[in-house]
Amino acid sequence: MTCCHKTVILFISEAKNGFCIRDYREDDFAGIYKVYKSAFSEEPWNEYKKCSLCKVNYGIKESNDPAENCKKCSKPLKLEDYWTEKDVSDDISYAKSKEWNSVLVADSGGEILGFTWAYNISIEKDMNFLKGAQNMDCSKKTIYVDEVATAANSRGKGVATELEKKLFSKAENAGFEYVILRTDERNIAAINLYRKLGFERLLYGVSETNESKYAYDPEFNSRVYLVKKLLPGENIGGNNECKS
Numbered sequence: 001m002t003c004c005h006k007t008v009i010l011f012i013s014e015a016k017n018g019f020c021i022r023d024y025r026e027d028d029f030a031g032i033y034k035v036y037k038s039a040f041s042e043e044p045w046n047e048y049k050k051c052s053l054c055k056v057n058y059g060i061k062e063s064n065d066p067a068e069n070c071k072k073c074s075k076p077l078k079l080e081d082y083w084t085e086k087d088v089s090d091d092i093s094y095a096k097s098k099e100w101n102s103v104l105v106a107d108s109g110g111e112i113l114g115f116t117w118a119y120n121i122s123i124e125k126d127m128n129f130l131k132g133a134q135n136m137d138c139s140k141k142t143i144y145v146d147e148v149a150t151a152a153n154s155r156g157k158g159v160a161t162e163l164e165k166k167l168f169s170k171a172e173n174a175g176f177e178y179v180i181l182r183t184d185e186r187n188i189a190a191i192n193l194y195r196k197l198g199f200e201r202l203l204y205g206v207s208e209t210n211e212s213k214y215a216y217d218p219e220f221n222s223r224v225y226l227v228k229k230l231l232p233g234e235n236i237g238g239n240n241e242c243k244s
């Protein structure tokens, strides 16, 4: 009885959401690349085109009506794609080269609706500038979520939520205790997604005027670093996992 009951719930869940989560396969690459390229072309990333000389990014609007000279290097402007297939493929290979990694896709009848990937990091070795945060123990096993994106026409259906939950569940089963990531505070959708998943900003105490001090990157003023502690069992669900 219990077994049949579970099967019914699984079926309803997949039918309702219209997608399931599974590990990346090489033949997913074209689908991932398509979502990646278009998702990061949008604001606030604006990584649609770049100057072929100095590589500064140009968003969609700027690229459609480009100035004669580059906004950064002032040389005659020649635009090229910001993210090439090789860049994205190298990113995935980098993730896969790590001791622990997970590259996941949201699949809807063979169509890739979204993806995420993450891998183990050592704060001390890989992100030493983040040491000293008060709301995490930097000596504990930690993963870094490098990428997450959902195709524009599939947003708001829980694709990113299900991808991240699966990721956290896998990481938690592998003995990881923290997840960190970085995003841009102007990216309201991402900030809300991460808040809902239980993330908070990496905290470095309070200033003299009693304001919280957070990780700060002088090169990217709006960049924020977020952390979440993995709680045993919290994200186990897996009702959106692909059947095979």
Ligand SMILES: CC(C)(COP(=O)(O)OP(=O)(O)OC[C@H]1O[C@@H](n2cnc3c(N)ncnc32)[C@H](O)[C@@H]1OP(=O)(O)O)[C@@H](O)C(=O)NCCC(=O)NCCS
Binding pocket: 039, 040, 042, 114, 147, 148, 149, 150, 151, 154, 155, 156, 157, 158, 159, 160, 161, 162, 182, 183, 184, 187, 188, 189, 190, 192, 193, 194, 196
């Ligand atoms: C951020 C992003 C991955 C969210 O994907 P998604 O599949 O639409 O997210 P979900 O459907 O799981 O939404 C989860 C929560 O995120 C928040 N959220 C998602 N889209 C939002 C929007 N447009 N505005 C405000 N909040 C939003 C909501 O809190 C939502 O919960 P709710 O539906 O109960 O209100 C997607 O907008 C995206 O791909 N953006 C471009 C790429 C990017 O910026 N990636 C993050 C890099 S750090």
Ligand SMILES: [Zn+2]
Binding pocket: 051, 052, 053, 054, 055, 056, 070, 071, 072, 073, 074, 075
């Ligand atoms: Zn330039």
